Amino acid sequence: MQVGALFGRYRLDRQLSVDASGEVWAAFDTVTHRHVAVRALPAEATEDDAYRERFERDADIAARVRHPNVIPVQDFGQIADRLFVATPLTHGTILQTMLRSSGAMDVSFAVGVVEQLASALEAVHVAGLRDQYVTSANVLVQDDGSVYLTEVGLPTNLGAASGVYGLTTVLYECLTGTYFPSSSRNELQRRPSAVNPAVPVGMDVVIARGTAAELARRYRSAGELAAAARAAAPAPAPQHVADVAPATSRVDRNRRGLIAGLAVAAIIAVTVVGGVILGSGPSSPDVSGPAPSSAAATARSGTSPTAGAPSSSEQPQPPPQAEIQPEDPPVRQEAAQPTPTPQPAPQVPPAPAPAPAPAPAPPPAASAPGVLPCYPGYEHTPPPDGPCLPPGSPPAQAPAPAPAPAPAPAPEVLPCYPGYVHTPPPDGPCWAP
Known part of the structure; x- marks a missing residue:
């Protein structure tokens, strides 16, 4: 056996190994056009009839084994003086x-x-x-x-x-x-x-x-x-991930704290701005809380340049926290009350002039006793107890009288048996005279 030679239908490409059990070659199947591995046993194996019979029996069984960890037998037999087995080239x-x-x-x-x-x-x-x-x-x-x-x-x-x-x-x-x-x-x-x-x-x-x-x-x-x-x-060693979890937790806590702080600051800012805007209007804003200090009153006045702006020697004080009454559900935002700094007395805005009251509606015209008056702009047509219609409307025609009901038919009176009369007549019970 040599490279390039034909061993039956197999072309020998290269030798893979040689041992006591024979030779192993990488070959090409000229019939199926597939690369295979050919194991050729020593020539002495064909001289032992018992061995040859066992070889054929076991190779036939192996050709029927199908398992992912077993290389299957595709072909077996004898070529010249050599027994062989062909398997896929793996x-x-x-x-x-x-x-x-x-x-x-x-x-x-x-x-x-x-x-x-x-x-x-x-x-x-x-x-x-x-x-x-x-x-x-x-x-x-x-x-x-x-x-x-x-x-x-x-x-x-x-x-x-x-x-x-x-x-x-x-x-x-x-x-x-x-x-x-x-x-x-x-x-x-x-x-x-x-x-x-x-x-x-x-x-x-x-x-x-x-x-x-x-x-x-x-x-x-x-x-x-x-x-x-x-x-x-x-047992496989566990993965060391314990050191990562606390760091991640600390980052999450810091991030949550920052977000909460920003949310509180935003609520305070909205509260103060709302107080400034609503405090200058004619009506009272829907804000409840502790009695306002002088600084809070100054902030609410808003329109006074003298009382609203701090002097150059004074530091602006944080606005007091108010309690916002939302519609559903009420949430109270608590904040520490800062020590107020004395401020000039706020200027009280003038009270708004009251709006003139609307003129009262004229009383309805008098009507006949037992007749309800009409709404303004309507009158009884024809007076004094006709229906309420706009002025100038033709009077409503009276409805036609309902026809008198027909008299009920007299009930049918059956005659009495001979020797009996209606008592009392004409439709009383039948009795003997």
Whole structure:
């Protein structure tokens, strides 16, 4: 196999990896016109009939698995003397390569990787592939944190790496950046917290149970292992936002205080201006409050240049606070009364001249006894008790008399039986004579 050569219907573009399980090539499917990854097994695999039968069975099951964390099988079979599996070409980094170059992962990120792999393994096991292996070499990680299980359905001799045990060793590698010790002689090195101090001690218990020699002591499923790892991981640190809230509260309080002060000042200004304008009119303004001082009286006079303007040696005093009576509901604005400064006596404006009273309306003309008088401008037509009409109107015609009612018909009187007469006649009851 070489670059540019055709492997069946696949054109080989570049070699991705070589290991004991064969070669992996990035290829182009000349039938579907899609880029794929082709895994070609060693030629010796075709010589083992039992292995070839298992390969075909597992590849057929893997082709039916649909899971977001499993790279599906698109094609499989044998070309010349090589068994192969074709899958979609997915970009990412092999987990093993990432750990060797970058070292241990953050604990929370490592647990997230294991959770995605556990979900993929559960789906594969449900499909019927109970011996699916998992190592850091067949896990693909993308930049956004998505994790994919590769080489699903590919038979291997890595029996120890299958199921819960294999997933536990992947968790150990993510936490420490090193391989899991295959020998149990060095128990200290099997504790991830001893290799990486950032790992919580609770992870030591998770690793010990997931790699226990006795199957009965291990976790019963990959999902149970992932749940235990999540429980042992430290909780995310809370965000430090406490220092921002008080500052914001102080700003809000200052802003509210400023707005309230401006509102009070505006009310005082409106009150004083209203007093000046209304105090100079002929009527009393609708303002109630304490007895006005000399300064307040001066402010209300308004029109006197001598009493209203302070001298150059005097400082203007703040106007006294009045109580405004709005329509609904009344609100009283309280303010401290300043000490009044002696002011010249105010000039009292002259009282307004009273307006002349309107002439009384002429009394209605006399009418006949028992007849109500007409309104002004109307007269009885014809006098003295005719209807009230404007002068010169023709007299109203008297209504025609109502016709006399017709006499009621006499009731019908039935004759008495022979030997009886009406008593008294003519319509009395029938009695014997």
